[in-house]
Amino acid sequence: MKKALLALFLVILVAVPFFLKPYGLYLISLWVVMTIAAIGLNLTLGYAGQISLAQGSFVGIGAYTAAILTTHGWPLWSAFLLAIAISLVIGWVLGYPALRVQHHYLAFVTLSFATLVYLVMRNEEWLTKGVYGISGIPRPELFGWSTRGAVEFYFFCLGVLALVSAATWWLVRSPWGRAFTALRENSIRANSLGVDTRRYTLMAFAIGSALGGISGVLYAPLLQFIEPNAFALGLSLSLLLMVMVGGSGYFMGPFLGAAVSVLLPEWTRFTGNLYLIYYALGVMALMAFCPTGLLGLGERVFKR
Amino acid sequence: MNSVLQVRDVAKSFGGIHAVNGVSFDVREGEILGLIGPNGSGKSTLFNCILGQLTPTAGEVRIDGKPITGKRPCELNRLGVGRTFQLLQVFPQLTVRENLVLAGQEHQGSMWSRLIGRRDAGQGAAADRMIEFFRLSKLAEEKAGALSYGQQKLLDVAMAFMAGPRLVLLDEPAGGVNPTMLSGLRERLREINAKDHATFVVIEHNMEFVMSLCTRILVLAEGRIIAEGTPEQVRGNPAVIEAYLGG
Amino acid sequence: MVPAFFVLAAMRFGGASFEVALLIGLVVALLVLGLLFKKIVVDPMLRHGVLPLVISTLGFSLLFKEGVKEFYAAEAQSFPSPWATTNLSIGGAAISAQSLVIIAVAVTAVGLLQYFLGATHTGRQMQATAQNPVLARVLGIPVERMILFTFLINAALVTLASILVSPIYLAKFTNGDTLGLAAFVAAIVGGFNQVRGAIVGGLLLGIIDNFVAAYWSAQYRAAIPLFLLIVVILWRPQGLLGRAEERTV
Numbered sequence: 001m002k003k004a005l006l007a008l009f010l011v012i013l014v015a016v017p018f019f020l021k022p023y024g025l026y027l028i029s030l031w032v033v034m035t036i037a038a039i040g041l042n043l044t045l046g047y048a049g050q051i052s053l054a055q056g057s058f059v060g061i062g063a064y065t066a067a068i069l070t071t072h073g074w075p076l077w078s079a080f081l082l083a084i085a086i087s088l089v090i091g092w093v094l095g096y097p098a099l100r101v102q103h104h105y106l107a108f109v110t111l112s113f114a115t116l117v118y119l120v121m122r123n124e125e126w127l128t129k130g131v132y133g134i135s136g137i138p139r140p141e142l143f144g145w146s147t148r149g150a151v152e153f154y155f156f157c158l159g160v161l162a163l164v165s166a167a168t169w170w171l172v173r174s175p176w177g178r179a180f181t182a183l184r185e186n187s188i189r190a191n192s193l194g195v196d197t198r199r200y201t202l203m204a205f206a207i208g209s210a211l212g213g214i215s216g217v218l219y220a221p222l223l224q225f226i227e228p229n230a231f232a233l234g235l236s237l238s239l240l241l242m243v244m245v246g247g248s249g250y251f252m253g254p255f256l257g258a259a260v261s262v263l264l265p266e267w268t269r270f271t272g273n274l275y276l277i278y279y280a281l282g283v284m285a286l287m288a289f290c291p292t293g294l295l296g297l298g299e300r301v302f303k304r
Numbered sequence: 305m306n307s308v309l310q311v312r313d314v315a316k317s318f319g320g321i322h323a324v325n326g327v328s329f330d331v332r333e334g335e336i337l338g339l340i341g342p343n344g345s346g347k348s349t350l351f352n353c354i355l356g357q358l359t360p361t362a363g364e365v366r367i368d369g370k371p372i373t374g375k376r377p378c379e380l381n382r383l384g385v386g387r388t389f390q391l392l393q394v395f396p397q398l399t400v401r402e403n404l405v406l407a408g409q410e411h412q413g414s415m416w417s418r419l420i421g422r423r424d425a426g427q428g429a430a431a432d433r434m435i436e437f438f439r440l441s442k443l444a445e446e447k448a449g450a451l452s453y454g455q456q457k458l459l460d461v462a463m464a465f466m467a468g469p470r471l472v473l474l475d476e477p478a479g480g481v482n483p484t485m486l487s488g489l490r491e492r493l494r495e496i497n498a499k500d501h502a503t504f505v506v507i508e509h510n511m512e513f514v515m516s517l518c519t520r521i522l523v524l525a526e527g528r529i530i531a532e533g534t535p536e537q538v539r540g541n542p543a544v545i546e547a548y549l550g551g
Numbered sequence: 552m553v554p555a556f557f558v559l560a561a562m563r564f565g566g567a568s569f570e571v572a573l574l575i576g577l578v579v580a581l582l583v584l585g586l587l588f589k590k591i592v593v594d595p596m597l598r599h600g601v602l603p604l605v606i607s608t609l610g611f612s613l614l615f616k617e618g619v620k621e622f623y624a625a626e627a628q629s630f631p632s633p634w635a636t637t638n639l640s641i642g643g644a645a646i647s648a649q650s651l652v653i654i655a656v657a658v659t660a661v662g663l664l665q666y667f668l669g670a671t672h673t674g675r676q677m678q679a680t681a682q683n684p685v686l687a688r689v690l691g692i693p694v695e696r697m698i699l700f701t702f703l704i705n706a707a708l709v710t711l712a713s714i715l716v717s718p719i720y721l722a723k724f725t726n727g728d729t730l731g732l733a734a735f736v737a738a739i740v741g742g743f744n745q746v747r748g749a750i751v752g753g754l755l756l757g758i759i760d761n762f763v764a765a766y767w768s769a770q771y772r773a774a775i776p777l778f779l780l781i782v783v784i785l786w787r788p789q790g791l792l793g794r795a796e797e798r799t800v
Contacts, residue, residue, distance in 0.1 A: 051602065097781070097784070097785055100785050100788075101784055101785065101788055103601055104601060104605075105739075105784050105788055107605070108735065108736075108739060108780060108784060109780070109781050109784050109785070111732075112777035112778075112780045112781050113777075113781070115732075115773065115774075115777055116774055116777055116778075119770070119771055119773060119774050122770070123770040123771060171419070173423055174418065174419055174421075174423060175405075175406075175409045175418040175419075175421075175423070175424075175425040176415075176418055176419055178398070178402060178405065178406045178409065179406070179409070179410070179418075181395065181397060181398060181406075182395055182398075182406050185395045185396065185397060185398075186393050186395060188357065188377075188389075188393070189389065189393040189394075189395070190406075191376065191377040191378050192355065192357070192377040192378075192380075192381065192386075192387055192389075193378075193381060193386075193406065193407045193410065193463065193466075193467075194378050194381030194382055194407075194410035194411045194467060195378055195406075195410050196378045196410070196415075197378065198376075199415065203415075237609060240605075240606070240609075241606060241609065244602065244603065244606045245606075248602070274617075274621060276613060276617045277614055277617045277618060277621070279613070280610045280611070280613040280614035280617065281610070281614060282610075283606060283607070283609070283610035283613075284591075284592065284607050284610040284611060284614070287596060287599070287603040287604075287606050287607040287610070288595040288596060288607065289595075291596070291599035291600070291602075291603035
């Protein structure tokens with residue numbers, strides 16, 4: 001049953017772009033990009049139990065890395081490498097507070113970090129052009145195949161998502177995944193069993209942040225214009241929402257959560273300007289009835 | 305005879321409260337040492353000081369002569385020390401088998417070998433053996449959270465043994481376990497002790513369990529050792545009786 | 552943010568005078584931000600843990616932001632000041648009467664709250680509930696009511712803050728973001744479990760913020776409170792005046 005659903009899902013992913021207008025193509029490409037960032041946060045929060053309100057900043061770091069490099073003629077793959085390296089390092093450093101504090105205190109530290117990154121993006125005009133943003137971000141060319149068209153770029157993003165998903169699946173099923181779960185469920189017991197909770201915590205942050213960076217590297221050429229406000233606290237909160245609504249700790253959670261966050265407001269536009277209000281009410285209701293998110297709800301329903 | 309664990313003048317204070325007040329003892333290889341005492345005598349605190357969950361305010365702990373005072377618990381695990389906790393602590397979202405694999409996966413290989421290597425980090429066979437040994441075969445693929453309390457306790461103990469430790473500290477392993485399972489647990493512990501020469505230190509309130517399992521007993525009261533000897537010696541010791549009955 | 556709009560709505564749609572509107576605003580705030588918030592958002596979420604509660608409150612905040620934006624106005628609204636807006640000259644520096652009043656009100660509020668919690672019967676019951684709800688219940692303290700009081704007091708304080716701040720910053724639906732963050736930082740820096748900590752935190756933050764803006768870098772003024780927050784959380788999580796909370800294994 002699950003395999004059939006997955007197959008159907010893949011078919012839809014590959015077929016749907018041919019039926020969509022430019023705005024629709026932009027939306028599903030945005031969904032792909034956000035899913036990658038949400039997968040990263042799901043790893044840090046859902047699997048390893050570490051709360052981070054800074055994932056949006058890493059998307060920003062990735063996006064600015066890509067924007068700055070590609071507008072100076074560097075190829076996108078160099079942006080990927082640099083963004084991943086920077087995000088890994090900064091993410092690792094961001095993990096250190098998690099060794100001292102947890103839960104809401106950790107949330108505040110990461111929140112502060114996110115706001116600081118935003119301030120740097122806004123103020124350091126020599127690098128980021130500040131509030132004016134960076135425009136004219138080119139789309140990459142792979143061995144002669146240009147991704148400038150919306151459909152082509154969508155498939156490029158989809159390819160990256162496939163790679164990220166495969167890598168994350170491998171990670172989660174490996175002993176590391178087991179250690180992350182142990183870290184989340186009971187870090188004291190995990191420690192007494194030999195799990196180096198310190199290292200795994202830092203790793204969880206580093207890897208999750210790196211995925212955020214990868215997402216950013218795709219975000220920049222998708223919109224072809226970026227400015228600091230896109231990566232302020234709001235994005236981190238949105239990503240948190242995506243992970244929780246989809247189902248924290250479920251592998252497919254980020255896919256579902258990103259779909260709800262990116263696509264649902266568009267579908268409910270027909271309700272007029274109140275669509276965000278309905279969305280907010282929906283989120284509150286979901287958390288009250290099923291805090292394990294939509295996938296948790298689905299699991300509960302199917303168990304009957 | 306080798307002393308596996310040496311505890312010297314360990315003390316732990318929380319503000320004005322001296323939970324552990326200068327405790328010294330040796331644990332000899334292969335013995336099953338019982339640690340008993342009335343509530344609040346400092347037994348669990350002593351364990352936590354030995355095993356790295358707490359850092360002692362004074363004193364020293366050595367394993368095989370090497371100082372380990374204040375080392376992190378995960379490092380101790382790699383030196384061959386295991387423990388269980390007073391409050392049952394298994395991983396409810398993982399299956400029984402996964403719990404055991406987790407318990408064994410970190411004490412060999414490196415972080416990188418765990419990332420690239422086999423999914424069960426080579427612990428599959430050992431986990432299966434442990435499941436067999438503790439008679440948990442029917443529950444191997446169940447989520448640990450779904451087991452009964454007694455079964456989770458068995459799993460808890462099994463996890464402490466996965467890394468093939470030389471020294472295991474058990475904090476109230478009999479707590480809340482029904483009598484039939486209790487004798488089973490005692491048999492398993494005796495078997496591991498005989499087979500693998502594992503050394504145990506056991507905190508317990510269940511007198512019958514302690515007396516029938518342990519080869520030597522230490523009695524702790526108000527943070528100090530007040531008596532030591534074989535089960536018979538301790539049972540008849542007037543100081544011990546008084547410590548328990550108050551006064 | 553919201554109480555100011557309750558007051559404005561009472562004046563615009565209810566035709567009430569400013570004073571009456573203030574009262575109406577307070578009552579509505581107590582009902583909606585106190586009672587309703589507790590019953591509908593917090594109570595169902597408590598047993599699920601912190602994170603679902605955070606998401607739920609995010610939803611709640613989004614709801615009200617959009618609500619104010621759609622049903623009242625998206626532009627900033629002027630808000631009448633309950634007192635004179637003259638400037639006084641003290642020692643050569645120009646200080647607005649408004650600022651002095653705000654300081655006085657804040658100190659009074661904290662003082663009253665401190666007195667209430669420490670010296671009155673109900674206040675001590677609330678403290679007992681906070682320290683050990685199970686025992687409090689056994690002792691006959693109406694725990695549910697105590698928790699409700701916490702939310703009501705919070706709603707009242709928030710209303711007070713809203714009325715004090717809106718004349719200066721104007722009432723706008725985005726106000727809550729910056730003010731809410733500032734409140735959190737002040738509370739944590741000052742000390743989460745100490746009432747006086749809030750004043751210390753708030754004052755410290757306000758002073759640092761303005762000095763940094765004036766003498767160092769206006770662009771990075773928001774960074775200093777954040778640095779302070781990170782430093783405090785990592786090195787003294789209980790805040791400057793708070794008491795450390797022990798954790799048992």
